Amino acid sequence: AMMVLVLAACGGGNDEASEGSASEGEGSGETKTIRAGIGLNDSHPQYLALLEWKKIVEEKTDGAIKVETYHSSQLGDDRAMTEALQLGSQEVTIPSTAPIANFVPEYSVFDFPFLFPNEQVADKVLDGEVGQKFLDKLEDQNLVGLAYWENGFRDVTNSERAIESASDFEGLKLRTMENDLHLDAFKALGANPTPMAFGELFTAMQQGTVDGQENPIPTIYLQGFYEVQDYVSTTHHIYSPFVFLMSKEFFDGLTEEQQTIVTEAAVEAGKMNRELNREAVAEYADELKAEGMNYNEVSPEARAEMVKIVQPVLDEYAEKIGKETVQEVYDAVAEAEAE
Ligand code: TK8
Structure with missing residues (x-):
């Protein structure tokens, strides 16, 4: 079950040349640290994609944002981590939509049995207008939804x-x-x-x-x-979607450029999560x-x-x-x- 990750080409816009801005950021006390936690273990596509998100964010923000990743419920379960985001004591988690329904009841619709016939339809709905409408509903709960990832068919x-x-x-x-x-x-x-x-x-x-x-x-x-x-x-x-959640308080404290970077990175790494997940199913069934x-x-x-x-x-x-x-x-x- 070895997975070869193609991580190249995702970094983009790397300003290594600009004078040591990472330490500069730290020096001026501006380095922001994100604690990102999930419930699954470190061999799951979700965690590999989270590492990809970390890589993109750290590169593109030139060290101004540092990401610490935690797996296996080290920071708590989906519900507790989501609450920690609301309180601003944790910055990122990626729960299934099911526990999110405890915060925004409408999310239960994604867990209607047999709603999505296949992953492609799920992608279109979630990445489209309706999906965005649901992400917007999170704001009232002090949460920002950056992208949909995939847990998959249960x-x-x-x-x-x-x-x-x-x-x-x-x-x-x-x-x-x-x-x-x-x-x-x-x-x-x-x-x-x-x-x-x-x-x-x-x-x-x-x-x-x-x-x-x-x-x-x-x-x-x-x-x-x-x-x-x-x-x-x-x-x-x-079909269980994951939602990439960020604490609203933390998101609001980012510069506009950083907000764009973390959001685009969540979409990018989410593609990797979906791909790895889908590739793995047949092999893991065997x-x-x-x-x-x-x-x-x-x-x-x-x-x-x-x-x-x-x-x-x-x-x-x-x-x-x-x-x-x-x-x-x-x-x-x-x-x-x-x-
Ligand atoms: C991991 C959960 C999990 C979910 C569940 O934190 O609880 O059964 O499917 O994978 O999100």
Whole structure:
């Protein structure tokens, strides 16, 4: 599972020639330090892309901004890190949209099961007008959304049985992200869901506190979930976007030029995150089989059955979130699909 990173050519506009401006910045006390934390470990495409973001930002700001990176929930889980951004005690984190819905409820729409048919449609919607509208909603919460990255299509793992049809969820103790829609959708499917921070998940599976969980294939492989799980089923029930978040207080304190640099770098590094993630899925699926996991492809019929079961939950949440907002997202999906 070696990944070759092509990091060249991304630096651009490097002013090495201008006289030692890095130390100059430090000397005048103007070096700004960003603590950027994520929940996944340092082998995940998200972390490799975060390193790429760091590289671009440090180069383009000529040392005026320094980035310290943290992984594996070293700074806390998605929710705690997002709160730290609001308080201004941390500068960057890149959570899934699900926990963001605890701050801006409308974000749950991205976690409507089976909303996005594929990654290309997700890219178009998220990188388009609708995606930007959602990023703008973060400002009220003292957060700035710089770009969408990718967690990816979520699949179910567990220690009990293969998920071949909706009825296989019956009674399964499933860890979910801290998001009410996830909780209610899995309840509707007959599972017994428990919300839990990602950092506690491995131990919970190891100790049998939960039977299973759902996450994209790269996470399942790179976090070693195959050590404590027997079945992986490609439900692809939700496409999880990541949102690159910055503390608004910190963002507002940057020069306009620096704001542009951190934003463009987030878009650039996000492309790398998406590419690495997508390239990795097939290979990691094979690795999971090689590690002895029972791997099954979930049929379109079984997925259709799941859609039907969760539909009342989606209707309920559309009501809560605002039907127009939800419709706007569905329209953007349809438009992107037609292109
Ligand atoms: C990592 C999380 C994680 C998410 C989850 O911090 O909690 O299951 O999918 O990967 O963002």
